[in-house]
Amino acid sequence: MDLDGRRESTNVEDRRGMSGGAKAGLGGGIMGIIIALVAMFMGGGDLGSILGQMGQMGGITMQESTDQNGQPVEFSQEEQELATFSKKILGGTEDVWSKIFQEQGLGEYKDPKMVLYSGSTSTACGQGQAAMGPFYCSGDQSLYLDLSFFMTMKQQLGADGDFSYAYVIAHEVGHHVEYLTGVLQQIHSKMARYGQGSAQANKESVRIELLADYLAGCWAHYDNARFGSVQDGDLEEAIDCAQKIGDDYLQKRAQGYAMPESFTHGTSQQRMRWFKAGYQTGDVKRGINSAMQLDYSQL
Ligand SMILES: [Zn+2]
Known part of the structure; x- marks a missing residue:
């Protein structure tokens, strides 16, 4: 199949490298938490909903994904x-x-x-x-x-x-x-x-x-x-x-x-x-x- 130039769906949640779905909201891993905390201090936002959003964006911050031991997950x-x-x-x-x-x-x-x-x-x-x-x-x-x-x-x-x-x-x-x-x-x-x-x-x-x-x-x-x-x-x-x-x-x-x-x-x-x-x-x-x-x- 030739898929050059075709768009990627944005309806994707990336939970790779997480264990058992327990961290399903933490798509951005450590980096996600830091961003969420910064956002919370700056804007007084709701941590739960920010983390929820980070989960939605999990695919973007692949390098910062972590496994259950907090180790970065690298994908081949x-x-x-x-x-x-x-x-x-x-x-x-x-x-x-x-x-x-x-x-x-x-x-x-x-x-x-x-x-x-x-x-x-x-x-x-x-x-x-x-x-x-x-x-x-x-x-x-x-x-x-x-x-x-x-x-x-x-x-x-x-x-x-x-x-x-x-x-x-x-x-x-x-x-x-x-x-x-x-x-x-x-x-x-x-x-x-x-x-x-x-x-x-x-x-x-x-x-x-x-x-x-x-x-x-x-x-x-x-x-x-x-x-x-x-x-x-x-x-x-x-x-x-x-x-x-x-x-x-x-x-x-x-x-x-x-x-x-x-x-x-x-x-x-x-x-x-x-x-x-x-x-x-x-x-x-x-x-x-x-x-x-x-x-x-x-x-
Ligand atoms: Zn079937």
Whole structure:
């Protein structure tokens, strides 16, 4: 993918190098606290809200980020490049989805937030663990991403996996689109009625996962139309990645901890078909109707 000149999203909270999310407000580390204290003495501002703002700005003061022992955290060039890449992809999804919502009469698109973290972090959906892979939490309308996930992918898929990374982000943004259109809530309440982990609930989960793949395809359709970003082999590469490093695989490693939206994802063949259908049509409502109305055996 060629992302030169594309803007980075500003809806990013950088919690990398923090432990467990306990310091979630202290994005600027030591430097952040000093700035906040200075601001407080000078302006009499509220420390909590200033620290909150520092958290929002965490990505700007990367060099001053500290780990749980107060040691500065340094990011490799590879990780910094992945952070920039992820911000650009997210920015692209914002542009594309706000246009799709407008054009297809889906109301107003509200940007999700992307939280970059390392290891574990607190979310409105419980404690997020890197071993779970990237996930979306509708409770705080945020995508959670530990960039080491991409480095693991890179080791397994080789260096040319950037479209796969974009697909992973677009899939999580797909869950956000499901939330904004009300589909996610409908299916979650069905799943709750069936009982988490039941076969029926798992079937419902497949619906939202395949739809998220379809919506990632819609994103690729419009992103490509606008920027010519999809190259030969990219689609196959993205699906290959879904197969090799799916949430299922990662969830097994996480042992028993499962986010509601990530129980089962359908077969690789299904995922390929839904992603391609979204890519070919770009028709959001058609994908939602299919995912909601088709008999499970027809998905
Ligand atoms: Zn998913």
